[in-house]
Amino acid sequence: MEKSEITIKDVAKLAGCSPTTVSRVINNSDHPVSSKTKALVKEAIKELNFRPNRIAQGLKSDKSHIIGVIVHDICDSYFAQMVKGIEEFISDYDYIINIYNTNRGIEKELHSVNMLKVNRADAVVFAGSTLLDEEYRKIMGEYVQNLKKQGTVIVGVTPHPFEIVNIELGNELAAQTITDYVLNKGHRKIAYVAGPKILNTSQQRSEGFKKALKCRGIEVDNRLIIRSDFSFEGGRKAALELLDNIDEVTAVVAANDATALGLMWELNNQGIKVPQDVSVVGVDDLPEAKYSYPPLTTISLPVYKLGKQIGEYLINKLHGNKIVDDPANVQISLIERGSVRDLL
Amino acid sequence: MEKSEITIKDVAKLAGCSPTTVSRVINNSDHPVSSKTKALVKEAIKELNFRPNRIAQGLKSDKSHIIGVIVHDICDSYFAQMVKGIEEFISDYDYIINIYNTNRGIEKELHSVNMLKVNRADAVVFAGSTLLDEEYRKIMGEYVQNLKKQGTVIVGVTPHPFEIVNIELGNELAAQTITDYVLNKGHRKIAYVAGPKILNTSQQRSEGFKKALKCRGIEVDNRLIIRSDFSFEGGRKAALELLDNIDEVTAVVAANDATALGLMWELNNQGIKVPQDVSVVGVDDLPEAKYSYPPLTTISLPVYKLGKQIGEYLINKLHGNKIVDDPANVQISLIERGSVRDLL
DNA sequence: TTGTACGCGTTATCAA
């Protein structure tokens, strides 16, 4: 049979020593090995092109080198960028990325965590906002507890209601800041296009919007708050809904860039000029935001960089480095482009 | 110590039988098990919330349930969509996706394959075009052979010079078709913005463009062929390069949508109207292509669907279904929108 | 400095 893969034994045989010695060489063990045999072993490894079987190592160590990343939608560049950042960092340390695309579905999210458990993932990243569902939280809470007991390192981006390292993305502050900017430009009748109800992020950003208004003593007009779904298509629909009240509105704050982009597109499609007729802003600073007509004024949430930071944090944790700061909270910043008209 | 995970032994103990029996129940073995003990075992499994350790199963079976997907850039929606399609299909069968982001780098691609080998991936998908580099091909060829010997199922999207299942994406045909469309609208002075030299896909699409011209007996003007990199930013730069000769050109064929979008943006930025002054087309039909100004006429390459098909193919192969067709070649189609002016 | 023996959790083989 030619199906036999090369194992530590083959190396040992060729090097004329025991498998134990080979193992020691592979792992740079503290245990002394004479430089002579070490050379022999290395020779044999090269000769046979031997690479230790990770599965076997995993069974022994109860570590898989798998880092699970759960995203709502990998086609959303917000998540794609974060995944890219994580992957680029951790691959240098021979960890591997295992992604799950949940489409914000509760079932799929639970399934993902289950898979990560049975595959003994070393770490898990909840890249997206948590789902606001009681049943989900209860079950997921147990699963997460279970993972933690296994020693899995868990990180959540934006607050999750589990006892894990939560990275504050400044969602509320972001929405407040961009709304404030719009207010500073003299706008007072401002519509808001919210994200999906089930996401925590939506709620936080809505809060930020309302807070900004309240600080100025401006009443929140619920007729001007539209529920959407964080997508380009959703933004388009929101624009259509907004059409009835568009005359009394001078600006629209969208809960994220994808929505803002869709909104602008449809507004333009309807013959309404941005920013001449109505101003539009978003949150996220997606790569495509600077290429819209007009370029979108927004808040930068550097998720690619955050991905790298998460990767670094995980590696430190997994390597047992004791002095490890939690991943630094991301610095948001206002990106002023051309989608807001100055009313002053 | 409370670190002990629940194993098959714990279940056996609780059910009052041997681990062997438990294993038989888990795997629905042909080997007979009395319905009484079967019930007992199932009871115990539920009671203890037991799930077999995949790593241990993997060591035994030399299968990991890992499907590796190597992409050039996960932030490119072309790849994101494909990954999504694959993931959605295979996750129903409890396989897991392991992605690698190579940025078209040779080193990283080799590293990826290495990782997939040592982790005993059951299948590997080369989601992107192959790299046109002799050294790379030689080394990668060996690696791929090696994987195949292990029994890894390997699929390549667009032809790869390895003995694997290659899915023809109709790149040449796509470029030829869209160019033909432009010709049919009466355009004769047509510029072409090519993809990166190192990608096979680039070459194929370039061929398609040239073929379309040749079929009409039109000379290819090398001054009007611009090298770019398949990105939005690259498209912008290409527009700038094109500025010198823009007067003699009535249409531009971009090798992909991202490029076309960047091109249109910069053209518009420079005060050149699309399609009034110059027409622009792309290839891919990215989600964002229908939202540009004007909406982009392009060729649809349904990569999300292709991802699903690949997933299905892999599952069939991995489950040992004998009668398995290779993944159907994707049906391309012309998407006529508003970026081409009719000169006739 | 080297090697032997065992175990990680599971399953295939064989015996009962």
Next chain:
DNA sequence: TTGATAACGCGTACAA
């Protein structure tokens, strides 16, 4: 119908 045993490939006490 059930179970004891060995083995997957590796790493680690322990012994030499």
